[in-house]
Amino acid sequence: MRxxxxxxxxxFSFGKWLYSTSAFTLVVALxxxxxxxALYASQGNMATxxxxxxxxxxxxxxxxxxxxxxxxxxxxxxxxxxxxxxxxMLGAYVAYDFQHSNMGVLRMGDSIPDPNLRFVVGVLLAIxxxxxxxxxxxxxxxxxxxxxxxxxxxxxxxxxxxxxxxIKGVWGTTPNSWTAKLALQDAQFELFGQPFSMYRLxxxxxxxxxxxxxxxxxxxxxxxxxxxxGVEDDExxxxxxxxxxxxxxxxxxxGCMLASLGGAVAAPFLGATPSMGATFLLAAIAVIVLxxxxxxxxxxxxSFIVGLAWATMEQFSLFTNxxxxxSSTTPMLLLAFILLLRPNGLFGEAR
Amino acid sequence: xxRVGKFLKENWLYLTVLVLLILLPHLIxxxxxxxxxxxxxxxxxxxxxxxxxxxxxxxxxxxxxxLVMSYNLMFGFTGVISFGHAxxxxxxxxxxxxxLEFMGLEPTLGLLVGVLLTLGICGLLGLTIGLATLxxxxxxxxxxxxxxxxxxxxxxxxxxATNGEDGLTLKSLPTFIDPTQNRIxxxxxxxxxxxxxxxxxxxxxxxxxxxxxxxxRENEERAKAIGYHTLRFKLFAITVASxxxxxxxxxxxxxxxxxxxxxxxxxxxxxxxxxxxxxGVGTFVGPVLGAAGLELADVLLRDAKxxxxxxxxxxxxxxxxxxxxxxxxxxxxxxxxxxxxWHRWRAQRRKPK
Amino acid sequence: xxxxxxxxxxxxxxxxxxxxxxxNVSVQHGQxxxxxxxxxxxxxxxLKSIMGITPPKTGExxxxxxxxxxxTSFAVARLGIGYVPEHRAIFKQLSVRENLEIAARExxxxxxxxxxxxxxxxxxxxxxxxxxxxLSGGQQQMLAIARALVPNNRLLxxxxxxxxxxxxxxxxxxxxxxxxxxxxxxxxxxxxFRVASKLADSYVIIDEGQSVASGSMADLSKDQALxxxxxxxx
Numbered sequence: 001m002r003x004x005x006x007x008x009x010x011x012f013s014f015g016k017w018l019y020s021t022s023a024f025t026l027v028v029a030l031x032x033x034x035x036x037x038a039l040y041a042s043q044g045n046m047a048t049x050x051x052x053x054x055x056x057x058x059x060x061x062x063x064x065x066x067x068x069x070x071x072x073x074x075x076x077x078x079x080x081x082x083x084x085x086x087x088x089m090l091g092a093y094v095a096y097d098f099q100h101s102n103m104g105v106l107r108m109g110d111s112i113p114d115p116n117l118r119f120v121v122g123v124l125l126a127i128x129x130x131x132x133x134x135x136x137x138x139x140x141x142x143x144x145x146x147x148x149x150x151x152x153x154x155x156x157x158x159x160x161x162x163x164x165x166x167i168k169g170v171w172g173t174t175p176n177s178w179t180a181k182l183a184l185q186d187a188q189f190e191l192f193g194q195p196f197s198m199y200r201l202x203x204x205x206x207x208x209x210x211x212x213x214x215x216x217x218x219x220x221x222x223x224x225x226x227x228x229x230g231v232e233d234d235e236x237x238x239x240x241x242x243x244x245x246x247x248x249x250x251x252x253x254x255g256c257m258l259a260s261l262g263g264a265v266a267a268p269f270l271g272a273t274p275s276m277g278a279t280f281l282l283a284a285i286a287v288i289v290l291x292x293x294x295x296x297x298x299x300x301x302x303s304f305i306v307g308l309a310w311a312t313m314e315q316f317s318l319f320t321n322x323x324x325x326x327s328s329t330t331p332m333l334l335l336a337f338i339l340l341l342r343p344n345g346l347f348g349e350a351r
Numbered sequence: 352x353x354r355v356g357k358f359l360k361e362n363w364l365y366l367t368v369l370v371l372l373i374l375l376p377h378l379i380x381x382x383x384x385x386x387x388x389x390x391x392x393x394x395x396x397x398x399x400x401x402x403x404x405x406x407x408x409x410x411x412x413x414x415x416x417x418l419v420m421s422y423n424l425m426f427g428f429t430g431v432i433s434f435g436h437a438x439x440x441x442x443x444x445x446x447x448x449x450x451l452e453f454m455g456l457e458p459t460l461g462l463l464v465g466v467l468l469t470l471g472i473c474g475l476l477g478l479t480i481g482l483a484t485l486x487x488x489x490x491x492x493x494x495x496x497x498x499x500x501x502x503x504x505x506x507x508x509x510x511x512a513t514n515g516e517d518g519l520t521l522k523s524l525p526t527f528i529d530p531t532q533n534r535i536x537x538x539x540x541x542x543x544x545x546x547x548x549x550x551x552x553x554x555x556x557x558x559x560x561x562x563x564x565x566x567x568r569e570n571e572e573r574a575k576a577i578g579y580h581t582l583r584f585k586l587f588a589i590t591v592a593s594x595x596x597x598x599x600x601x602x603x604x605x606x607x608x609x610x611x612x613x614x615x616x617x618x619x620x621x622x623x624x625x626x627x628x629x630x631g632v633g634t635f636v637g638p639v640l641g642a643a644g645l646e647l648a649d650v651l652l653r654d655a656k657x658x659x660x661x662x663x664x665x666x667x668x669x670x671x672x673x674x675x676x677x678x679x680x681x682x683x684x685x686x687x688x689x690x691x692x693w694h695r696w697r698a699q700r701r702k703p704k
Numbered sequence: 705x706x707x708x709x710x711x712x713x714x715x716x717x718x719x720x721x722x723x724x725x726x727x728n729v730s731v732q733h734g735q736x737x738x739x740x741x742x743x744x745x746x747x748x749x750x751l752k753s754i755m756g757i758t759p760p761k762t763g764e765x766x767x768x769x770x771x772x773x774x775x776t777s778f779a780v781a782r783l784g785i786g787y788v789p790e791h792r793a794i795f796k797q798l799s800v801r802e803n804l805e806i807a808a809r810e811x812x813x814x815x816x817x818x819x820x821x822x823x824x825x826x827x828x829x830x831x832x833x834x835x836x837x838x839l840s841g842g843q844q845q846m847l848a849i850a851r852a853l854v855p856n857n858r859l860l861x862x863x864x865x866x867x868x869x870x871x872x873x874x875x876x877x878x879x880x881x882x883x884x885x886x887x888x889x890x891x892x893x894x895x896x897f898r899v900a901s902k903l904a905d906s907y908v909i910i911d912e913g914q915s916v917a918s919g920s921m922a923d924l925s926k927d928q929a930l931x932x933x934x935x936x937x938x
Contacts, residue, residue: 080493080494082434082497141679141683144683145683150489153490154432154624154628154682155682157434157624158621158625159679161675161678162672162675165672166672169669278501278617282498285494289494325510328505329502332502332505335494335495336499336502339483339484339491339498343484343487343491344487
């Protein structure tokens, strides 16, 4: 009995600490905890550990691509875009379909015999689709509803359902796994005796570049200044002679584009499945809640924490008997914990 | 006497509908020459014929209507938005089903315990989620309900004890309520639950508590400034709505004699949201009309085909897609729904004079 | 010479509330015109109606003779109207430089106006790279006014610049407004009658959503009865 009480007290003081401690300490502590658990979950096997960390970093980058748009859109226009996951999924399907001739919707991919070039074109295509559909969603569907924010939320949710059903209708309900061979996938490097495909490394590097590119865009360019000012007070930005609604449209379309890009580059690992949208949406929401709604730095850092924690929990689930259940509910579990323990996030202000 | 007269005058339309619904199995039976009890074989009844078929359609409809009305209590009257209402709907079916199948109680007692457990757990779960998130901005409640619902949905999709994807079959249902043997009894139970929910919500919303709900929907800050503890009122609305959704889930589970993961899927949340908006957000009759309209459309159009040029669209297969489209169109061009638009039209016709 | 800005019988609603019930204002080139009136009379709403933030339901607003009512706020601003809202709505997360940069409408706006701004508000030069949120109330007010000076605006709408400032700072801000009025036309909202009477050339009194009196400031200062009726503590 006493031990139980002691444990409970420990748990509560941990919760209290999480609630009150400074963001920096928390980030360091969370990263240490996650890496520590990852070490424990790999049972001292460095090869397994490196798999966990690498796939965690990979997840982090993909999550960042979904979460960045989600976070900036939320900060600027106060819309939590529940369709962001659907854009991620659509990107994956477009890239997948373009690559594989047996799918039979975007047959024009067959005219490019080289699979690598075909992949690049497929990714570009996914980017364009995301950009255009993002534009349409904001311009046509969300714009009439700025006076009624509750309905905007409801509408993005509805759009995510329509996109999911559309994808199921066109490509079927069964998951598709990636079979094409890319040069970057075949090329390998070794870490602790464990071979990894270069593609993984490439995505991680590209993700880092994206993080800094978006940061530069926000810090150094005029449009970035407008976005940051709009997060504070869009009415004032408008009164300075800047067409804020046009900026909204642009940012929304760019956010959706990032998500599609994420889906397209994820397809070689994850394939294209109808459930990936909801999974990544919830994980990305976990990221922006942890990072603090509307904070870009928070989003970038939280992507790492959530990505690594996700990979760690999947590794962990390999040797528990409810493994499959645990691994597929990881993003929601993480989100639930974050909401319960530090709902204002790392860098968020209490709102 | 006067009070009874007043009650009758105010509610004559609803009471007429109620009487019609009570007589419905017999009316259909009389019109189509089929017995409301089904076809007798020895000492058992086989559920065959128009009357029993329409009974099952209406039981489903009542369950959906309860779900939608409960959603409307939160969304329409209090302004709290949830993206995980299916959690309580499917949860209701699972809790009752697991109580019946795993506890080894005598069926009638098992059902009773299951129903009580369901209502209790659903209410408590709603209360807990509300407590955890409602101090924050409204969007957190939407996020959290979505996350929990998805989690539970994935969980039951893989949970071996309830047969994962296939779901749990209710074999230990007491005979008197078994829809394959005594459907008309279930029909009246469902009708009673439906009528109770309708009048309960009507009573609740027109009470002082209900006025606070609406004040919160219109402007929470102002309601706070007047001195209402708005959090408590929202929690109350959520608890009541979750309990009702659990009840709807029980009916749905018993009618289908199963508890399957798809009861927990986001489709049912979308249904609730859509039917609320189509019928009229924040009205009493709207959710019922929305539920009835969509359920009947689903039944009637399930096998219809839509020809657009050379492509033939199978309505049943693309039902969710079409629903989603309707949903978007309604939100954009028809935001007050059927009943809301009707009220506005009537108010406008009176005004100019 | 024609008036730079002209409001004719403007009616504005916020939600279902009828806030402006007939406001007439003329602002002449090169002058400082002040809107006077009690709290809640509709002065701020008048400025917001000009800016298109709360667009008028009926009535006309003419800028340089052409109608601007019904235009969105950014289109109004681009015609050459700078808006300095009450409560110093600067961007607190942005640096002083970025606060000014965002107001530039054309390349070179900032470079052209920076000397004038630093001349008016020497403090801002020292604080140029600090976040706006770190500035004191008076400095934020200066930044808000400076921001409206970056593009080539012909008219400035300034809402309660003295509100919540220490007397020394009020002097400083008023001095700056006086100086910039040699180049710009100003429509000012001011509660503090002493400040307003020193600064303004002409006045419009707004009471319960209607413009009830207007004329030159010199005349108003002599008319104690009018001051007592609309501006005195009732």
